Amino acid sequence: MNKVKTFFYSLLKKESTKTVVTSLWCALIGLIIGFILLVCINAKNAPYGMTSVLGNYLIFTDPQDKLHYFGQTLAKTAPLLAMSLSILVSYKAGLFNLGGSGQYTIAVIIISFLGLEDSANWPWWAVMIIAMIGAALWSMISGALKAFFNVNEVISGIMLNWIALYIANALLTSNSSVWDTSHSQAKVITSSSNAFIPSIGLDRLFDGNSIVGLGMILVLIFTVVIFILFKKTTIGYELKVTGLNKDAANYAGINRVKSILIATGISGALAGLAASLNLQNGFTSWQLSSVPPDIGFQGISSAFLGGLHPIGVIFSSYFIVHISEGGSMITDLGFSPEVASIMTSLIIYLSGFVAFIKEFITRYELKRELNKISRNKEEATR
Amino acid sequence: MIVVLSIVSFLIAYVAILSISALGGMFSEKSGTVALSLEGYMTFGAFIGGVMMYVLPSTIPNAVAAIIVILSSILGAGLYSLLLALACIKFKANQTLAGTALNILSTAIAVVLIKQLTRTEALPVGNSRLNFTRFYEIFNINLFGIQGVSFNWLILIALVLIPIVYLIIYKTRYGLRLASCGENPSSADSLGINVNKTRCIGIFISGLFAGLGGLLLITMNAEWEFANGANGFGFLALAVLIFGQWKPLYIFLGAFVFSIFKTLSVIYPSIDFLANLGISSYFYLALPYIVCLIVLIFTSKKNVGPKALGEPYNKGKR
Numbered sequence: 001m002n003k004v005k006t007f008f009y010s011l012l013k014k015e016s017t018k019t020v021v022t023s024l025w026c027a028l029i030g031l032i033i034g035f036i037l038l039v040c041i042n043a044k045n046a047p048y049g050m051t052s053v054l055g056n057y058l059i060f061t062d063p064q065d066k067l068h069y070f071g072q073t074l075a076k077t078a079p080l081l082a083m084s085l086s087i088l089v090s091y092k093a094g095l096f097n098l099g100g101s102g103q104y105t106i107a108v109i110i111i112s113f114l115g116l117e118d119s120a121n122w123p124w125w126a127v128m129i130i131a132m133i134g135a136a137l138w139s140m141i142s143g144a145l146k147a148f149f150n151v152n153e154v155i156s157g158i159m160l161n162w163i164a165l166y167i168a169n170a171l172l173t174s175n176s177s178v179w180d181t182s183h184s185q186a187k188v189i190t191s192s193s194n195a196f197i198p199s200i201g202l203d204r205l206f207d208g209n210s211i212v213g214l215g216m217i218l219v220l221i222f223t224v225v226i227f228i229l230f231k232k233t234t235i236g237y238e239l240k241v242t243g244l245n246k247d248a249a250n251y252a253g254i255n256r257v258k259s260i261l262i263a264t265g266i267s268g269a270l271a272g273l274a275a276s277l278n279l280q281n282g283f284t285s286w287q288l289s290s291v292p293p294d295i296g297f298q299g300i301s302s303a304f305l306g307g308l309h310p311i312g313v314i315f316s317s318y319f320i321v322h323i324s325e326g327g328s329m330i331t332d333l334g335f336s337p338e339v340a341s342i343m344t345s346l347i348i349y350l351s352g353f354v355a356f357i358k359e360f361i362t363r364y365e366l367k368r369e370l371n372k373i374s375r376n377k378e379e380a381t382r
Numbered sequence: 383m384i385v386v387l388s389i390v391s392f393l394i395a396y397v398a399i400l401s402i403s404a405l406g407g408m409f410s411e412k413s414g415t416v417a418l419s420l421e422g423y424m425t426f427g428a429f430i431g432g433v434m435m436y437v438l439p440s441t442i443p444n445a446v447a448a449i450i451v452i453l454s455s456i457l458g459a460g461l462y463s464l465l466l467a468l469a470c471i472k473f474k475a476n477q478t479l480a481g482t483a484l485n486i487l488s489t490a491i492a493v494v495l496i497k498q499l500t501r502t503e504a505l506p507v508g509n510s511r512l513n514f515t516r517f518y519e520i521f522n523i524n525l526f527g528i529q530g531v532s533f534n535w536l537i538l539i540a541l542v543l544i545p546i547v548y549l550i551i552y553k554t555r556y557g558l559r560l561a562s563c564g565e566n567p568s569s570a571d572s573l574g575i576n577v578n579k580t581r582c583i584g585i586f587i588s589g590l591f592a593g594l595g596g597l598l599l600i601t602m603n604a605e606w607e608f609a610n611g612a613n614g615f616g617f618l619a620l621a622v623l624i625f626g627q628w629k630p631l632y633i634f635l636g637a638f639v640f641s642i643f644k645t646l647s648v649i650y651p652s653i654d655f656l657a658n659l660g661i662s663s664y665f666y667l668a669l670p671y672i673v674c675l676i677v678l679i680f681t682s683k684k685n686v687g688p689k690a691l692g693e694p695y696n697k698g699k700r
Contacts, residue, residue, distance in 0.1 A: 041498055096478050145675070151682040154418065154478065155624055158617045159678075162671040170664035291610045300482050331507055336497040341490040349465070349483035352475025 019307035022357040026305065027319065030347035037342060038335060045333040052333070053340055056326035064207045071206025073318075073325050078219040079278040080317040083299030085226050086270035088308055090153075092230060093263030094243030099142050099157025100296030102164035103268045106138040107131040107275035108286050109168050112186050115195030115280060118177040124195045124280055132272035138164065139268020140261055147257040153264075161292040172286050186286040189279055197280045215277045220314075222273065227310040239263050271296070301348040320344050385652050387531040392648055395602055396641035397634075398540035399595050403619035404626060404633045405547045406591025410463075412551070412628060413584030414564040414577075414690045418481030419466055420592050421616025422488040426462040427593025428600045428612060429492035431455030435514035436499065444520050451517065452536070456593040462488065463589025467582045474694040489611040496608050510609045518604040536598045543591070548630040560584055564688030567695040577695045592616065618644075621674045627686050639677070643670040 031054070038046040052059050057069030083100055090097035114120045115127045122130075142160055145151035172186050173179050180187045189195050191210045199213030206212045229236040242249040242259040250256055274295060278284055298320065306316030327340025403424060407417030434451045442450075466484055469475040497508030522532040551557040559580055562570040567577045599615055600606040622640055626633030647666040650656040656666075 037494075041494075098478075098482070145679060145682075149679045149682055150684075151675075151678045152624060155617075155621050156675060156678065159621065159671045159675050162614060162617075163668045163675075166664040166668035166671075170662045174662070291614060294486070297482055297486055300479065301486070304476075304479050334501070334506065336494050336508060338490045338493045338497075342487065342494060345483050345487035345490055349469060349480060349487060352469045352480045352483065353473045355475070356473040 016307075016309075018358050018361055019309070019312065019354070021361070022354045023305055023307055023312070023316070023351065025357060026347050026350035026354065029350055030343050033346050034339060034343035038339060042334050045335070049330045049333050049335050049339075052329045053323055053326040053343070056322050056329070059329070067205075068207040068209050069325075071203075071209040071212040073322055074206075074216060075209075075211045075213070075281060076283065076325065077318045077321045078216045078281075079274040079283075079295065080298060080302055080321055081219050081223065081314060082270050082274035082277055083295055084303040084306060084313045084317050085223060085310065086267040086274065087299045087303040088306075088310065088313060089226060089239075089270065090263050090267040091303065091308060092243050093239040093259060094246060095143075095146070095153050095260065095263055095267075097139070097157060097264075097267050097271075098154050098296065098300075099139060099160045100267075100271045100274075100299050101292040101294070102157065102161035102296070103135040103139045103271035104275045104293060104295055105161070105164035105168045107135040107272035108279060109171055110134045110272075111189075111195070111276060111279045112172055112178050112286060113175075115189050115193065116178055116187050117190070117193050118187065119175075121194050124197050127195045127280065128197075128273070128276040131276045132269040135272025135275065136265045136268035139264045139271065143260045143264030146264075147260040161296070165289070165292045168286055169288060173288060180285075184288055188285045189282050191282060195280055196282060197277070211281045211283065213281070215281055219273065219277060222270065223310050223314060230310075235262060271299075274299070298344070301344055301351075304348060304351050304354075307354070384531060385649070387525075388652070389645055389649050391525075391531055391533055392645045393641050394537055394541075395534055395598070396644045397637050398537040399598050399615060400619050400622050400640055400644075401544060401634050401637035402540040402598070403592045403595035403616060404622040404637060405544065405630060406588040406595070407620060407623045408547075408551075408588075408626075408628055408630065408633060409560065409584040409591070410588035411623065411691055412564045412688055413560045413581045414567060414688055414693065414695070415466070415470055415581055415585055416477040416481060416692050417588055417620055417623065418478055419463070419484040419616075420588065420619050421612050421614070422481070422485040423459045423463050423589045423592035424596035424599065424612035424616045424619075425485075425488040425492055425608070427455045427459030427589075427596035428606065429488065429496070429596075429608060430458030430593075431597040432492075432512045432514065432600055432606060432608065433496065433499065435517040436512050440516065448517070448520050452539075452594070452597065455597040456590050459593025459596060460586050460589040463585050463592075464582075467585045470694060471578050471581055471585075474696070477692055477694075485611070485616075489609070492608040492611075511605055511607045513605040514601075515604045518601060521601040534598060534601055536594070536601060540594060540598060544630065544634055551630055561688070563695075564690055567690050567693075571695070571697065581695070592619070595619070618670065618674075621678070624687070625674065625677050625681050627681065628688065636677075640670055640674065643673050 035046065035050050038049050056073060057066050060066045060069060086100055087097050110131045111127055114122045114130060138160065142153050142156045145156050146153045178186050197213055197215045199210050202212050203210045230240060238254045239259055239262065241252065241254060242256060246256060302317040302320050303313055306313035323343060324340045327337045330339065331337055403420055407420045410417040431451050431454065434454050438447050438450065466480055469480040470477050493510045496510055496512060501508040521536055522534050525531060525533045559575050562575065563577045563580045571577050596612055599612060618640060622633060622636045626636035647669060650666050
């Protein structure tokens with residue numbers, strides 16, 4: 001028994017475990033508050049509503065359905081994971097990428113024009129690469145403004161979000177080969193299209209759900225690349241140093257302009273990847289909207305919930321998609337699907353407390369250590 | 383003549399919304415907390431005000447009802463802003479993160495509860511759009527008797543607040559203390575100023591002001607779609623705050639410049655010269671943001687923002 005205890009305490013000492021424990025705490029508290037809200041809205045249906053939100057595909061009785069929707073959740077995780085990586089890269093370099101939605105939008109424009117069967121219908125990889133380059137260039141506008149004119153990247157990112165939104169609305173609605181007038185949204189890339197990301201046989205694992213495919217594997221590869229970038233490469237190290245202390249970086253001979261441009265470029269490309277994974281799997285297409293898409297902000301949530309670590313982000317973005325997919329199932333119980341959005345935003349809000357909770361754990365450990373020392377002393381004097 | 387009048391009515395409304403919200407944000411930023419969640423406060427103020435306008439029975443006299451709506455929406459946003467104070471001051475959370483969370487949270491809460499409120503037998507899912515025609519008529523006075531040209535008297539409250547803010551910031555002890563907490567919190571603390579309390583008050587004031595801005599924004603129309611939050615006005619106000627260089631007078635001028643372009647995007651079809659150019663309406667919509675970026679390029683070179691902006695105050699580091 002004692003051995004188990006010491007094992008847990010030794011685990012708690014590790015920084016990564018602390019992050020996991022605190023993130024789980026945040027998630028738990030967010031869910032509890034969400035449940036209370038459900039009870040307030042409709043006490044009778046609340047327990048079942050909560051089960052649906054948490055269970056998502058698990059509430060289906062048919063195993064085939066379970067697999068199908070599990071695949072769906074996994075495939076929808078991919079875009080969010082890409083977006084979280086985008087936020088993560090820029091954050092590590094000391095920049096806050098609030099322009100993710102704008103970069104995503106620019107990629108959406110490119111994909112719609114190049115990918116749709118009625119327009120160019122290019123192969124999927126070409127569309128994906130060009131979309132990523134386009135989004136990267138858009139993001140580098142904000143980087144260049146920061147590097148050369150000292151413009152706050154948060155504010156320029158927000159402005160670029162709105163500009164991208166209006167460009168998308170203007171370009172996509174006016175083109176009849178892209179715009180589907182009867183549904184007032186852009187046409188969706190279908191699974192028969194060249195631009196559809198192939199499912200390389202993975203669909204058979206998930207009850208023939210064709211949206212599960214190569215995209216998921218690609219985004220995992222990118223996650224590993226980002227992990228290696230920061231862990232093993234010089235560029236990654238330079239970005240990290242710039243993020244931690246830009247004066248020290250300058251003193252060490254790291255080119256600040258170069259770091260900023262690289263960081264914004266990579267994060268823009270990843271936001272473009274998010275758009276590609278979303279559209280080239282036929283989940284959705286551009287809808288006429290008066291506000292920028294909220295995936296950029298969701299990316300911030302999952303990046304922080306994942307403790308700003310490439311591996312942690314995999315789990316946090318899965319968790320967020322799992323809840324929101326579950327949330328979309330509770331409309332017929334008399335709840336609106338935005339309940340899930342309340343829960344996730346509460347969780348992000350609470351994940352701001354991570355530093356504080358970590359400090360709390362550290363203090364607790366310190367107390368234990370001190371107790372141990374004094375106990376040892378007592379024994380020694382005896 | 384009608385065109386000119388409606389331009390003016392839009393213009394002053396936008397100036398009032400942007401300058402009041404940006405001035406609120408100034409209290410928060412001058413004391414050292416990033417005001418990214420202005421959008422969230424505006425949405426929350428609009429939400430509380432909107433719900434009040436929806437549920438208040440018509441038996442309550444207009445004047446009383448109007449006062450209830452104004453107070454509840456201002457106080458609601460103020461209380462909501464205290465969530466940021468709790469996270470950033472008490473728990474030393476990352477301010478940009480907490481601000482983003484509050485922005486998403488306010489829209490989500492507004493949509494969920496308003497859908498709950500508007501649920502009927504025929505429409506079990508509810509609607510995130512609220513209609514408040516009665517209050518639209520209370521808040522908007524039809525000047526000169528011309529159809530379509532109205533004046534929202536909430537603007538007057540906002541415009542009166544601008545000189546008062548100027549006096550508070552530059553002529554009172556509180557204003558200087560506020561600024562000292564954002565510039566150098568350690569020395570402010572050593573002089574006996576309670577940094578955390580001052581910052582808390584700064585955030586609370588930003589909530590109150592943005593709440594009024596949000597109410598003013600939605601009462602410009604007879605209905606509002608809450609799924610869109612405050613339609614990005616909070617972010618615009620933040621931009622106005624930055625290119626107004628955290629000074630009340632410049633903020634007012636910045637809001638004015640911005641409002642000209644914002645008005646243009648609404649009014650351009652009725653100006654023959656602009657309508658004949660054949661430029662897409664989306665260009666006019668994007669124009670305020672493009673102008674803002676260009677202005678930021680010229681004004682950001684020397685950083686004049688509060689020096690301790692974004693850093694939680696840690697007494698141990700003194």
